Amino acid sequence: PLASVQRAAMLSGSLATAATLVASGGQAALEAVQLQVGTAVAPMLAASAPDTAAATAKVGLPAIVDVKIDGIRVQAHRWQDADGVARVRLFTRSLDDITDRLPQIVEQVEALPGTSLVLDGEIVGLRADGTPLPFQVIASAAATSSETQTARTRVPLTLVVFDALHVDGVDLLDEPFAVRNAALTQLLPPDRQVERHIVSTAAKVEELFQRAVAQRWEGVVIKKPQAPYAAGRRDSSWIKVKPRHTFDLAVIAAEWGYGRRTGKLSNLHLAASDSSTGELVMLGKTFKGLTDATLAWQTQELERREVRRTTTTVFVDPPLVAEIAIDGVQLSSRYPGGIALRFARVLRYRDDLGPGEVDTLADVLALSPVIDE
Numbered sequence: 001p002l003a004s005v006q007r008a009a010m011l012s013g014s015l016a017t018a019a020t021l022v023a024s025g026g027q028a029a030l031e032a033v034q035l036q037v038g039t040a041v042a043p044m045l046a047a048s049a050p051d052t053a054a055a056t057a058k059v060g061l062p063a064i065v066d067v068k069i070d071g072i073r074v075q076a077h078r079w080q081d082a083d084g085v086a087r088v089r090l091f092t093r094s095l096d097d098i099t100d101r102l103p104q105i106v107e108q109v110e111a112l113p114g115t116s117l118v119l120d121g122e123i124v125g126l127r128a129d130g131t132p133l134p135f136q137v138i139a140s141a142a143a144t145s146s147e148t149q150t151a152r153t154r155v156p157l158t159l160v161v162f163d164a165l166h167v168d169g170v171d172l173l174d175e176p177f178a179v180r181n182a183a184l185t186q187l188l189p190p191d192r193q194v195e196r197h198i199v200s201t202a203a204k205v206e207e208l209f210q211r212a213v214a215q216r217w218e219g220v221v222i223k224k225p226q227a228p229y230a231a232g233r234r235d236s237s238w239i240k241v242k243p244r245h246t247f248d249l250a251v252i253a254a255e256w257g258y259g260r261r262t263g264k265l266s267n268l269h270l271a272a273s274d275s276s277t278g279e280l281v282m283l284g285k286t287f288k289g290l291t292d293a294t295l296a297w298q299t300q301e302l303e304r305r306e307v308r309r310t311t312t313t314v315f316v317d318p319p320l321v322a323e324i325a326i327d328g329v330q331l332s333s334r335y336p337g338g339i340a341l342r343f344a345r346v347l348r349y350r351d352d353l354g355p356g357e358v359d360t361l362a363d364v365l366a367l368s369p370v371i372d373e
Contacts, residue, residue, distance in 0.1 A: 001027065008033040010042050010232050035171045037079045037116045040091035042232030044120075044163075046221050046240040052206045055222045055239040062200045063222050064177065065208050066162055068240055069194065070135045070218040071122035072142055074098075076109045076159060078117045086110050101142055105159050114168050114187060121161035121194070131216045136330050162194040162221075165229060177237075178225040198225075213243050218327075242327050245367060247272070247359040248350055250280050250319035254302050255312050257287070257295075265299040265314055266290065270324060270344065272337065272361045280319065281361050283337040289325075289345035298349070321353040322346050329367045337361055 008030040009018040021029040035041060049055035056063060073093040081087055088106045090099045099106060105123060123142060125133035133155065141155035164184040165173055172180045184193060195212075199205055209220045219242035227237030249270040257266030267287040271280035290298070298320065305316035325347050332340035341364075 004030040006232070011035055011039070013039040035118065035166055035173055037118055037166055038077050038087070038089055040075055040077075040089075040095040040097075041118070041165060041173075042095065043073060043075060043093050044230045044232075044238065045093075045234040046238035047234055047236045049222075049239045049241055050244065052209045052220070052222070052241050053202060055241050056202045056205050058236055059222050059224045059239055061202070062198060062225065063205065064181065064225055065197045065199055065205055066221045066223065067195045067208075067212045067215075068218040068221050068242065069122040069124050069160060069162075070132065071124040071138050071160070074102075074105070074121055074123050074159065075165075076105070076117065076119045076121065076161075078109050078112070078114075080115055098142070102157070104157055108159050108192075112188065112192070116166065116168055117187075118164070118166035119159075119161045119184075120163035120165060121159050123157050124160050125155050125157055134330060136332075159192065160194050161188055161192055162196070163229065165231075173229045173231060175228065176226045177223055177228075180229065181225075209241055218242055244325050244327065246323055246325050246347065247364055248321055248353055248357065249283070249324050250355050250358045251298075251302070251316070251322055252280055252282065252319045253313050253315040254298070255285075256314075261287075261295060263299075264295045265302050266295065268298075268322070268346070269313075270322075270341065271319070271358070272364050273356070273358050275360045275362060280355065280358070281337045282335050283329075283339060283361075283364060284335055284341035284344055286324065286341070286344035286346065288343075289347060294346070294349075319355045321350040321355065321358055323348050323350055326367075329364060337364070339365065 004027050005018050008021055009015045011033045012018060075091045077089045079087055088099060088109045089097060090102055090105060092098055123138060125138045125141065127133060137155060141157060161184060164180050167183050167187060172183060197208055205222060212220050219240060221238055221240045224237035249272055251268045252271045253269035254265035255267035257264045267285050269282055270284050271282045274281050301320060302314055302316050305318060306314050307317045308315050325345050326341045327343040329339045329341055334340055
């Protein structure tokens with residue numbers, strides 16, 4: 001069965017190994033493959049829901065609710081070599097080995113109890129009050145292998161763990177999440193674990209979501225206690241909920257698409273109004289949320305409004321106005337507005353609004369993260 005081949009390839013880190021097992025022992029040999037400490041396992045991913053009510057309906061109650069951390073997803077492996085020396089490897093969600101770039105995280109994993117571990121978590125930077133630093137600050141701090149003591153002091157990074165896949169010779173991948181959580185609670189001190197609650201009402205889930213957002217977390221992840229770890233899959237037993245912000249923004253230009261969007265204006269340039277000057281200021285781009293019908297309509301409308309073009313881009317005046325949903329913003333020098341939109345997508349075009357009625361730059365900047373406090 002395909003699932004058996006995929007699982008063996010994932011756990012062994014090699015499709016060739018899985019093929020050899022098929023040839024030598026068939027399905028029984030595939031199913032005998034176990035997690036190997038030191039070899040990255042494809043991470044389990046969460047599905048999405050628009051709100052906590054929809055998420056809770058899918059997961060059921062009681063449920064486990066974690067704050068959602070906007071950090072660097074890391075799978076931490078620790079074992080002892082033949083000489084009894086602790087070895088640590090850190091892997092990203094794309095299975096890249098970033099151990100050498102994060103010596104302070106290696107030290108934290110080395111200090112944990114136990115001899116052999118595979119832990120799933122996020123690297124986060126915390127302010128003095130315990131609230132998280134923006135993702136771009138964390139990513140910048142982790143982007144280089146030349147970590148100085150000054151850099152550590154400026155942006156101290158912490159591994160926050162939310163799952164245990166292996167503890168001291170025992171594989172936990174196929175155990176219910178409640179069992180993995182119990183192992184995690186017994187293994188780690190509270191300051192190394194994600195903030196987690198076991199809840200029995202939908203109202204409590206919503207309360208925790210609102211609290212998490214107020215504390216600058218990205219949202220929550222609602223988890224089914226009975227579910228095993230669905231390695232390498234996006235599974236509905238974990239459902240993430242993030243706040244959605246919507247703005248009416250001007251479409252001031254669009255880039256030609258490619259692939260199945262060849263011949264259609266696809267990637268939209270989005271702008272807000274600067275209330276002090278009345279000018280439109282570009283904040284970012286998006287090509288998401290567009291149906292085939294919308295692509296055809298906007299291509300016709302944008303070409304009708306064209307004032308100039310380059311090889312790749314058509315600039316328009318007057319702009320169209322679109323309702324855009326975003327998950328947040330981050331500071332950026334890439335666009336004139338000084339920020340970039342995160343996960344922007346088109347909800348609809350607003351034919352009832354003109355360019356003078358779009359949201360202001362100040363409205364969008366109100367979502368901007370504070371880096372230095």
